[in-house]
Amino acid sequence: MTDHAAVLRTASSSSFAPTAIDRLARRAVLARLARISRGRLAVHEGAHVQAFGESSPDLSATIRVRDPRFYRWLAQRGSLGGAEAYLEGLWSTDDLVAVVRVLARNQAALAGLDAGLARIARPGLRMLHLLRRNTRGGSRRNVAAHYDLGNAFFEIFLDPTLTYSAGVFERADATLEEAQIAKYRRAIDALRLGPDDHVLEIGTGWGGFAIHAARTTGCRVTSATLSAEQHARATERVAAAGLADRVEVVLRDYRDLRGRFDKLVSIEMIEAVGHAQLPGYFRACSERLRPGGRMFLQAITVPERDFAASVRNVEFIKRYVFPGGQLVSVGAICDAIARAGSDLQITALGDVTEHYATTLRIWRERYLAAQAQVAALGFDERFRRLWEFYLAYCEGGFRERAIGTIQLTLVRPN
Structure with missing residues (x-):
């Protein structure tokens, strides 16, 4: 898989000043990622890199944050927000399958991403799904x-x-x-x-x-x-x-x-x-x-x-x-x-x-x-x-x- 940074519609993270909400969201998301214990996930923000998980993993993945709103989307909408942020070009990776696999391996540890603020969106999403019922x-x-x-x-x-x-x-x-x-x-x-x-x-x-x-x-x-x-x-x-x-x-x-x-x-x-x-x-x-x-x-x-x-x-x-x-x-x-x-x-x-x-x-x-x-x-x-x-x-x-x-x-x- 190729990194799509060159074709993203959003600019690099340096073009956007994070808001106070973005900073709070970032802190909350990184605290959750710190619970990764199987495999390894590296998060790149410009020249700054944080790595989570095993030091010698059999599976590793890298996320490049292109826009600080990525953290807000993830904090407010959980795993669905992370996917939506990818669609909008707020983050990229050179191996999307590896990212999914690391997150899947640590599903129990990362369950909190779908709690908290992410719960607020659930009733609306469920209602939308119910409107699509299979009559x-x-x-x-x-x-x-x-x-x-x-x-x-x-x-x-x-x-x-x-x-x-x-x-x-x-x-x-x-x-x-x-x-x-x-x-x-x-x-x-x-x-x-x-x-x-x-x-x-x-x-x-x-x-x-x-x-x-x-x-x-x-x-x-x-x-x-x-x-x-x-x-x-x-x-x-x-x-x-x-x-x-x-x-x-x-x-x-x-x-x-x-x-x-x-x-x-x-x-x-x-x-x-x-x-x-x-x-x-x-x-x-x-x-x-x-x-x-x-x-x-x-x-x-x-x-x-x-x-x-x-x-x-x-x-x-x-x-x-x-x-x-x-x-x-x-x-x-x-x-x-x-x-x-x-x-x-x-x-x-x-x-x-x-x-x-x-x-x-x-x-x-x-x-x-x-x-x-x-x-x-x-x-x-x-x-x-x-x-x-x-x-x-x-x-x-x-x-x-x-x-x-x-x-x-x-x-x-x-």
């Missing part, structure tokens, strides 16, 4: 806010399968495309797909799984999406692959699907369902599966101890990237299945967290190498920094296992 209309708006940025944008950093979920790298030298196909093979094997099967896919993406499954197994696929952009492009890709007789892409909410299917697949769509809607999601899945049917679910998770807090809090991803989004946990999935009155049973669980970190690294490298293309699509500097932060934030989270990725196989009894 049918809300889900359409939330999906459009992210996925309808334009197919050309996502094509910049995705592989030729246009898959926007974790791949599985079966070899150290595997390409991203090979990793995505390996993930599809795992899903196909878990579902035991054959030419007589009719598969329901909830969450089309750009049609990568549907195309691969129909082409390699001869099965029929009905794939549902709420994104108009994805629906149009996936339909085009299905036709170009000569599979229009095997694959149907529908623009429809999962709650409005009808019929019975032999198999069901949902790859990283559950994060868009919403906590309150989880039982309804599994009820719909159960109703769409025939007795004896199999389901493959890939989901991004949070640790059980953090799930309740993640439902309450509105962090960077919910606020700026996936409105209405909510990660799940294994326990939350089991609870939702039970509350749905579903007879779905989990028969296998696999962890692919480390593979998501690698997937995100490749996406981030491709994205950063194509900044001129992103700008040419009409996206301004703040948007470009937001997506850089998003990709690095997720990669760092997966590398430190602050978040995870699982693959579940579920079965409906005969």
Whole structure:
């Protein structure tokens, strides 16, 4: 990653005289950073450097403060304010993933950053998140806010399968495309797909799984999406692959699907369902599966101890990237299945967290190498920094296992 100091819209810190509030905020933030005990974080303010953490760390990171308002944003809005300060160019770094990883390792010690003044903003943030709840209309708006940025944008950093979920790298030298196909093979094997099967896919993406499954197994696929952009492009890709007789892409909410299917697949769509809607999601899945049917679910998770807090809090991803989004946990999935009155049973669980970190690294490298293309699509500097932060934030989270990725196989009894 390159340091973006030369292109920041804000001037260097020497151009701004800190106010009394900035000085108080700085004192409070540095006192919190002094609690770092795992890894090392260096804070540069012009020629002045303060380092926190281990003297001989296995992980180190550097923050360069470009504007003293950085401390105020962090003190007043907590970790979300730190992210927002990055979007505004108030600080920079030459390794954003390392910064995220050091902070993730010291999450308990730094919890105070999200207390105090940062609590004042929470009710407003929660209200905004509640206004984005996943009713049918809300889900359409939330999906459009992210996925309808334009197919050309996502094509910049995705592989030729246009898959926007974790791949599985079966070899150290595997390409991203090979990793995505390996993930599809795992899903196909878990579902035991054959030419007589009719598969329901909830969450089309750009049609990568549907195309691969129909082409390699001869099965029929009905794939549902709420994104108009994805629906149009996936339909085009299905036709170009000569599979229009095997694959149907529908623009429809999962709650409005009808019929019975032999198999069901949902790859990283559950994060868009919403906590309150989880039982309804599994009820719909159960109703769409025939007795004896199999389901493959890939989901991004949070640790059980953090799930309740993640439902309450509105962090960077919910606020700026996936409105209405909510990660799940294994326990939350089991609870939702039970509350749905579903007879779905989990028969296998696999962890692919480390593979998501690698997937995100490749996406981030491709994205950063194509900044001129992103700008040419009409996206301004703040948007470009937001997506850089998003990709690095997720990669760092997966590398430190602050978040995870699982693959579940579920079965409906005969």
